[in-house]
Amino acid sequence: MTSTATVRLSAVRKTYGTGASAVTALDGVSAEFAPGTFTAVMGASGSGKSTLLQCAAGLDTVDGGQVVIAGTDLAGLSERARTLLRRDRIGFVFQAYNLVGALTAAQNVALPQRLARRAPDPAEVARALAEVGLSGRAGHYPAQLSGGEQQRVALARALITRPAVLFADEPTGALDSTASAVVLAALRRLVGAYGQTVVMVTHDPVAAAAADRVLVLADGRLVDEIAGADPAQIAARLVQGAVAA
Amino acid sequence: MIALDTLRRRWPSLVGTGLTLAVAVAVLTVCGLLLVSARPVLPARYAAASVLVRPVPPGDPEAFAEPRPWPVERADALVAGLSRLDGVRAAIPVHRFYAQLVRDGAPLGDARDAAGWSATALGGYRLVSGRAPSAAEVAVSSGLGLAPGETVTLLTAAGPQPVTVSGTVDGPGLWVADDVARAWTGGVPVIGLLTRDGAAAATVASAANPLVGGDGVVLHGDGRAVLEPVGDTRIRWIGMQVLTGLSALGAFVSVFIVASTFAFATRRRHRELALLRLLGAVPGQVRRMIHGEVLLLGLAGGALGMPIGLLAAAPFGDWLVRTGFEPPTFTLTYPWWLPLAAVAVGVLVAQAGAGAAARRAARVSPLDALREAALDDRPMGWGRWLAGCAALAIAVLSGVAASGADGANLGSYALYAAMALVTAAALLAPAVLPPAVRLLTAPFAGSRGATALLVRQHTRTAARRTASTAAPVLLSVAFAMLVGGMVQTTTAFYGLSKVTAAGAAAVVVPDGTPGLSDAAVTAARGRSALPTTLYDGPEPLPAVGIGTAEHALFTVATGDLSALARTPLDATPPAHELPAAVTSGFAERTGWVLGSGHPVSGPDGRERTLSVVAVVSGGPAPAEILLDRAAVRAMEPSALTPVVYTERLAASGPLAGLGARPLTAAAYAEAGSADDDRLVWVFTALLIGVSAGFGLLAVVNTMVMSTAARAGDLRVLRLSGATRRQVLGMLAAETSAVVVVGAGLGLGVALAALAAMARGLSTQLGVAVPMVVPWGTLAATVGVCLVLAVAAALPPAARRRSFSAE
Numbered sequence A: 001m002t003s004t005a006t007v008r009l010s011a012v013r014k015t016y017g018t019g020a021s022a023v024t025a026l027d028g029v030s031a032e033f034a035p036g037t038f039t040a041v042m043g044a045s046g047s048g049k050s051t052l053l054q055c056a057a058g059l060d061t062v063d064g065g066q067v068v069i070a071g072t073d074l075a076g077l078s079e080r081a082r083t084l085l086r087r088d089r090i091g092f093v094f095q096a097y098n099l100v101g102a103l104t105a106a107q108n109v110a111l112p113q114r115l116a117r118r119a120p121d122p123a124e125v126a127r128a129l130a131e132v133g134l135s136g137r138a139g140h141y142p143a144q145l146s147g148g149e150q151q152r153v154a155l156a157r158a159l160i161t162r163p164a165v166l167f168a169d170e171p172t173g174a175l176d177s178t179a180s181a182v183v184l185a186a187l188r189r190l191v192g193a194y195g196q197t198v199v200m201v202t203h204d205p206v207a208a209a210a211a212d213r214v215l216v217l218a219d220g221r222l223v224d225e226i227a228g229a230d231p232a233q234i235a236a237r238l239v240q241g242a243v244a245a
Numbered sequence B: 001m002i003a004l005d006t007l008r009r010r011w012p013s014l015v016g017t018g019l020t021l022a023v024a025v026a027v028l029t030v031c032g033l034l035l036v037s038a039r040p041v042l043p044a045r046y047a048a049a050s051v052l053v054r055p056v057p058p059g060d061p062e063a064f065a066e067p068r069p070w071p072v073e074r075a076d077a078l079v080a081g082l083s084r085l086d087g088v089r090a091a092i093p094v095h096r097f098y099a100q101l102v103r104d105g106a107p108l109g110d111a112r113d114a115a116g117w118s119a120t121a122l123g124g125y126r127l128v129s130g131r132a133p134s135a136a137e138v139a140v141s142s143g144l145g146l147a148p149g150e151t152v153t154l155l156t157a158a159g160p161q162p163v164t165v166s167g168t169v170d171g172p173g174l175w176v177a178d179d180v181a182r183a184w185t186g187g188v189p190v191i192g193l194l195t196r197d198g199a200a201a202a203t204v205a206s207a208a209n210p211l212v213g214g215d216g217v218v219l220h221g222d223g224r225a226v227l228e229p230v231g232d233t234r235i236r237w238i239g240m241q242v243l244t245g246l247s248a249l250g251a252f253v254s255v256f257i258v259a260s261t262f263a264f265a266t267r268r269r270h271r272e273l274a275l276l277r278l279l280g281a282v283p284g285q286v287r288r289m290i291h292g293e294v295l296l297l298g299l300a301g302g303a304l305g306m307p308i309g310l311l312a313a314a315p316f317g318d319w320l321v322r323t324g325f326e327p328p329t330f331t332l333t334y335p336w337w338l339p340l341a342a343v344a345v346g347v348l349v350a351q352a353g354a355g356a357a358a359r360r361a362a363r364v365s366p367l368d369a370l371r372e373a374a375l376d377d378r379p380m381g382w383g384r385w386l387a388g389c390a391a392l393a394i395a396v397l398s399g400v401a402a403s404g405a406d407g408a409n410l411g412s413y414a415l416y417a418a419m420a421l422v423t424a425a426a427l428l429a430p431a432v433l434p435p436a437v438r439l440l441t442a443p444f445a446g447s448r449g450a451t452a453l454l455v456r457q458h459t460r461t462a463a464r465r466t467a468s469t470a471a472p473v474l475l476s477v478a479f480a481m482l483v484g485g486m487v488q489t490t491t492a493f494y495g496l497s498k499v500t501a502a503g504a505a506a507v508v509v510p511d512g513t514p515g516l517s518d519a520a521v522t523a524a525r526g527r528s529a530l531p532t533t534l535y536d537g538p539e540p541l542p543a544v545g546i547g548t549a550e551h552a553l554f555t556v557a558t559g560d561l562s563a564l565a566r567t568p569l570d571a572t573p574p575a576h577e578l579p580a581a582v583t584s585g586f587a588e589r590t591g592w593v594l595g596s597g598h599p600v601s602g603p604d605g606r607e608r609t610l611s612v613v614a615v616v617s618g619g620p621a622p623a624e625i626l627l628d629r630a631a632v633r634a635m636e637p638s639a640l641t642p643v644v645y646t647e648r649l650a651a652s653g654p655l656a657g658l659g660a661r662p663l664t665a666a667a668y669a670e671a672g673s674a675d676d677d678r679l680v681w682v683f684t685a686l687l688i689g690v691s692a693g694f695g696l697l698a699v700v701n702t703m704v705m706s707t708a709a710r711a712g713d714l715r716v717l718r719l720s721g722a723t724r725r726q727v728l729g730m731l732a733a734e735t736s737a738v739v740v741v742g743a744g745l746g747l748g749v750a751l752a753a754l755a756a757m758a759r760g761l762s763t764q765l766g767v768a769v770p771m772v773v774p775w776g777t778l779a780a781t782v783g784v785c786l787v788l789a790v791a792a793a794l795p796p797a798a799r800r801r802s803f804s805a806e
């Protein structure tokens, strides 16, 4: 059976710890992320959102089920092979600590290419930085940038490799609404202009509304899927779900 | 190169490590240059002899003994054969013996031996004035300012005698009539060939080979350099020990420092490394990145250290010659590859040091980039325990070996012991130091005031960090104490033991002479031993000659010492029977028993049968084979006595003009009984200097790094109302506490090792050996550590701009 999805999870289970202290973070989650779609993942704290992202990105191994990224089944891949897959097909943006402090913004953006032993193209790096509105800051170190600017540098870095899928874990969590809007707009443009697949974890209904659809997790299970809704609708559905649960 | 980019930002924290590597490369360059430059040099007195023949040397070059000479008859036969060879103008046997000029009791000129007149031709020397010497005459170097006809005093193994200067020569040395020289020497140590014009040395040498057969070695060209004086060979060997010791120490301490710096840095960069892994760096790439950084650091250190080493080599070489670690013939050469090799070794050393940190970095999980991961303070693995305990065992074994060694070996063993101990300390530190720190800071628990409280809490809660800053202090203190104490304990003991064993309160030692003549020995009226060398095949067997006065000093296990004196001296053909006493240790080792006979050669090359007439036990004997003094004198007319043990301080009157002076036993033990002791002292000082230097670099390095790592803590302190002075005072107090803790532990380690060594010596020799603790060295080391550590800790904190209240 073939699928057009960039990332496909089927019946994924993930348990942390063993015995009495074991926590089931994912309990049979199946989901597909089609090319060129923007998916938001929501849910209460501890519901398994970050775990889902890490498993889907091949950062962590799963205890059951299957994860396929761009046609490659992650099961049985060596650490090295998973790393190479990550390097070539996957981009990341997190809530904080996205950049290497000892490298400038431009050097950070070029990092994935250099790790892949490709000579970074300065023009390309400059274009990526311009796209997130940071043309003038290429030579600045992370410590000299604001939190929102750092997030945008991370975005530019994710952009430059043209990954099959971009995972973002609460990319706007530490930002005010204006800075969030800039980051979200950049993400949206990635999807629209380049057909990028984006999966974003967020607590913020406003951020989630920028996505094509919203997956809702509760206790490691997928409990709801909302498509094309505005922030108010999403917030309402979440409250509903919480009451029902 | 990512390594280069990240280094650009992080260099301040790596300055200390880079400097360490620079010092290491400088030390390696200096030592390497001196090591390759230290080559044997053909003595000028043989320069004109294009082919030289000498007897077969001993198999072990470290025996530092002259080869067994040819007996005179054998030498005469060789000379006759060699002078008939094609292309040979003359074959000249060398008869060389101890002799020196004295004037008013003081040595005159540098010559400490004389040869037969015919030997001047081997050096290409010519008469400047006067004529060749005949009996009771001497020819001298024209540089001395003596004129033919003048009367001078010639000091020989017999004693002083007046001689007339027959002429002056354009080379250094003393020359007497050939038959006078022949009477002074037992055998012939070398035959020089003067070749005719146009005769190639190599051709003559190959023609001489079959004639000499297995009875000698034919030398020509650069090969002749092996004829350098045995003393020079020995000095070069000691120099080699010193230089290799220093190089090993430099490399070792650098590995240690690089390892701790990079372990620290890797822990600090944990999340950054995880991020790189997340972005697609495979583990190998992370490892290579760390190695890349270290490579750059090593090259930078090398670029700084190499020129320093090149500049320092010449003065250091001169100094080594002056102190006696290299012979006066030493000349420095600069092979182009050596500095490069030193840099390469420096880089390798750095890589070896960073290996563990690089492996650890490669194991960082990419997930850690997403977590607020705490630093991994994993408990010590069993491999580390095992390695630490193994190093400890090696340290103890080396300490035991050191207590049985003497001369340069003692220094080397002491060094290995200290190196192993420091390795053990470094490996076991994470397990041992935190509880030790908690224990040592317990006394501060009752004190009041914010500073005391903060200091105590910081050192206790951050036991691991405290441990890593205390480690280099431990290294410096333990190293200095151990090496210093070990050598002092051992040499003090040996110096004293020899005197007390001889039942003496004072000694007579050479003064401006290489040894005491018979006249000086007689005037000193004490007990002494006359050293000589017997040969078992080509292998030397050290022996001494003693008189009946010395017999009482030995405990006879079996046999009778008085049988020694019954040596037939005037038998012709040469006496074949040579009565000897051996020590019980020697008898056990070789299986020689009372009454057995053994073929040996004497110092004159003649064959004899050594018959064991007694076995002696107990106490340190001057040599393992004891002969009759008169027999030794008969076989080796120019042998010298190193020291005479006397019951009370000898009057200096009778010793006047004999090149001897009296000393009390205490003064003798302190001054060192031989040049060897002085060399060991200098060696020790060098080792302590270099190790303490590196240790202090490490102290500064870790202090700078750890203060930088604590910027956050300090800022919080400052924001919660601490004044700038309070923060700096707290840092200073805390640093001092850490230094004291490290010094305390280092002292403990060193004292334990020294006590064990003293006990080992005591049981080995059956005499109580006092442990000497170098308190002065300790005070100096701790003091310097304290000052440097505080000086290194404060500026990074004081400079931090975030301190200014916002």
Ligand SMILES: Nc1ncnc2c1ncn2[C@@H]1O[C@H](COP(=O)(O)OP(=O)(O)OP(=O)(O)O)[C@@H](O)[C@H]1O
Residues within 6 Å of the ligand: A016, A017, A023, A024, A025, A043, A044, A045, A046, A047, A048, A049, A050, A051, A052
């Ligand atoms: N490394 C871990 N070891 C043990 N348990 C873990 C680990 N990581 C996550 N968990 C547990 O798994 C569950 C899911 O965690 P996860 O981080 O996926 O939640 P989340 O939905 O991202 O929460 P939040 O919104 O707070 O980020 C939680 O109960 C958490 O305690």
Ligand SMILES: [Mg+2]
Residues within 6 Å of the ligand: A049, A050, A051
């Ligand atoms: Mg999360």
